Amino acid sequence: MKNVFPTVVNNTFTVPDVFDNFFNNFMWPVDDSYTMPKVDVEDKGDAYVMTADMPGVAKEDIHLTYDNDMLTLSAVHEDTKDNTDEQKHYICKERSSTSFCRQFPVSGIKKDAVQASFKDGVLTVMMPKEMQQPQQDVKTIEIQ
Template identity: 35%
Template sequence: MFGMVPFRRNNNGLMRREDFFDKMFDNFFSDDFFPTTTFNGNAGFKVDIKEDDDKYTVAADLPGVKKDNIELQYENNYLTINAKRDDIVETKDDNNNFVRRERSYGELRRSFYVDNIDDSKIDASFLDGVLRITLPKKVKGKDNGRRIDIH
């Protein structure tokens, strides 16, 4: 039973100092205080990709992003999603002085390799912070890139 302890110990039964600090920093940086959907360039946005017999369906969570700030492209068998966020939250008092002013800027890009797609029939929509893309499958053939309009 002694070998099943969930952390490493040295010969005297105490946790090593390095292990203590490693665990402390791992817990701190894996906390929800640093969400994975930040727009700081270090993290991405959540994407679900589902394959059916006749199509792929992609759902990308882009909270706080406006439809006009999303660019979607399919070229050389890569689906690329670009998103920019530019938010300013202001709270002023009665004298028009700032009580609080916060800004959030960022840009994200993710690409996915998806072949055997009929690029002339790709469809995309954006509603309530979720980008939904339908990529119909085709018989192997030509690869033409094109910009995809979002409605």
């Protein structure tokens, strides 16, 4: 809240850069309460491999689907509350329920052969490509 009001520095009236950075941060929140996993999608020739860093997310909270050439990765982590929460005296409480959903267009893969593994907070998805039909020789057509 203190950044909203002008401040006096060295007897010079200045306005914080809140307004200057408004459009730079327009689509991204200022704090760390909203996080998306960092994802790499690599073309290995015979397969696509997606690797996503998802620290602190349980395997049971991850949902992965493939439909209409779209790979969808989502997760929901609920902050559990019980009766003892009222008895705790937090000095700082930043953890809360979070969720995200990301989609990646991936076509030409064997839908039934997609495999995923999750270890040490890293999700790896192997998407084998469909065998491409060999291209036939190009026939030149004479224009009359």
